[in-house]
Amino acid sequence: MGSVFYEKHFDDTETSVTANVQLIFPADRFPETAQHIKDAIASGESAICTIDRKGAEDNRKKSLHDVPTKKGYDRDEWPMAMCDEGGEGADIRYISPSDNRGAGSWVSNQVEKYPDGTKVMFIVK
Structure with a gap:
């Protein structure tokens, strides 16, 4: 059984909400x-x-500049490079x-x- 994609759109009039869309990421x-x-969000x-x-390209360079590659692994970034919040730090x-x-392909879609x-x-979730 596959994961269900859920999204909620918020009206512009809902000023207490900081996001336009909620995306349920399938754990x-x-x-x-x-x-x-989860860990990155819990850490701030x-x-x-x-x-x-x-x-995205500039953010990826900034976030990975001092993180060496490791054979058999990818370097996962949170926030992702395509996010304005990504990059340095x-x-x-x-x-x-x-x-x-x-995961990257799923999010992009x-x-x-x-x-x-x-x-x-x-x-x-």
Whole structure:
């Protein structure tokens, strides 16, 4: 049984909410990435991702500049490089390439319909 994608859109009039969309991230499909997201948020990183696709390459360079590659692992970033909140100071964790790349592809597919500037709240379940 696959994970259910859930999103909630907020009206612009709901001023108490800081995100436009909630995205339920499937921990059962991508357990290493899910744990990294949960741990990073618990450590003070943002649960909100403001989509900034144009800034992704620069953010990735900034977040990974002093984190060496490790054979057999990917360097997972939270907040992700495509988030305005990403870049310098992002939380980095070594995880399996299949989990990291699968999660990245899944997130990309979920948010492709949203323009840059959309604030997405990640909820890991």
